[in-house]
Amino acid sequence: MSVTHTEVTPLVEPCGLPEHPDCGIRDVLDRVGDKWSVLTVVELASGTRRFRELQRGIHGISQRMLTLTLRRLERDGLVLRTVYPTVPASVTYELTDRGQSLVQLVKQLADWSxxxxxxxxxxRRQWDTERPDSGIS
Incomplete structure (x- = not known):
């Protein structure tokens, strides 16, 4: 994948067997559980944002990663992207009702963390002390 690649990768069947009970669940959990999606949902929980506002609010996210994250969340129906016919065009992002339903769960996870x-x-310190050659960090 190139550095400028910002297209949403098409869905590849995650489990090979569509009738398998986990089929599809992993894909959804991968989306709503990844670091940038969670932080984007948290940032949008307080209201509509423009791209640069989101980028400033999510520490460490690159422009490319934010673009990919927003496109994926939009594709999944969690984020609504609105383009206003101004010069230059103005674009805002906000959570859909489905995205809003995720906010409480994300906040519970953040509180637990x-x-x-x-x-x-x-x-972790204790485990690392007992197993210094584990290579896990």
Missing amino acids: LNNKEAIAQS
């Missing part, structure tokens, strides 16, 4: 980050860090 905040409440458990120190304990997890301690567990």
Whole structure:
């Protein structure tokens, strides 16, 4: 994939067997559970944003990654992109009703992460001390 590639990759059957109960679930979880999607949903939870506002609000995200993330979330029906006929064109992004229904779950996950980050860090330090050759970081 080139550095300038911003197209949404077409869906490839994740499990090979469409009748398998996990088929499709993994694809959805991959989308709503990835770092940039979660942070984008959190940023849009407080209202409509323009692209640069989102980029400033999501620390560390590149222009390309934000473009890809927004396109994927739009494709999944979680984000609505509105283009206004101005010169230059003005574009805004907001959560759809489906996207809004994800906000509470994401906030619960963020709260859980905040409440458990120190304990997890301690567990990692202890594990790393007991198994210094594990190669996991």
